[in-house]
Amino acid sequence: MFDVICVPVDGSEYGYDAAEVAIEIAQKFSSKIAAVHVLEEFSLNSYDSEEDSGDAILAKITKRADEVGVEVIGHLLTADPLRDMKFIVDQTRADLVVIHAHGANNNRFVSFDENDVSDTQIGSVSERLLRNSDVPVLLIK
Template sequence: MFDVIAVPVDGSDYGYEAADVAIEIARKFNSKIAAVYVLEEFSFNSYDSEEDSGNEILAKVTKKADDAGIEVVEHLLTADPLRDMKFIIDQTRADLVVIHAHGSNNNRFVSFEQNSVSDTQIGSVSERLLRTSEIPVLLVK
């Protein structure tokens, strides 16, 4: 049913939760995982440190998938996650995207009363992907 499942990860617990769900689906459908990490075009950190961080994050996903017997192709790309995620997912030739509702930069979604992310809010990258994707998107909460 699903040959390639794309899972964008950002190093947050949310991203790893989405990866866990993608791995479970891949196990059931004998699918491959396309693990995607986007290096932001404009960052205050050095490119080398960002690249090292991205490789570590992708390696964690690959290890989890390998332990489950799932093949992974890692994609470490420089782009704007908000603007380019649909294009990136298209390039992986995925037929399903598994993404978490929130990412590592969830400061915009914090409720000051509870000091936590609201269950009714969604991150900008996830929201844009839901609106623009031509393939199914599974939103993990």
């Protein structure tokens, strides 16, 4: 049913929860995982430290998937996650995206309830991907 499941991960617990769901789905459908970590274009940290952190995040997901026999292809990219996530998903040739509702940067939220913090609040990257993706998106809360 799903050949490639894309899971964007940012190192947050939310991201790892989404990866766990993606791995479970991949197990059931004999799918591959395209794990994506985006290094933000403009960061105050050194590129080397950002790259090391991204490699560690992808390695953690790959290790977990290996334990249950799921193949992971890691993608460490420099981009703007808000602007470029749809393009990145398209490039992985995914037929499903599993993404977390909230990310490491909890300051960027979109709420469907005006001026109210609620259960319907999701991160800006997730919201944009839900609106623009050409493939199904499974939002993990």
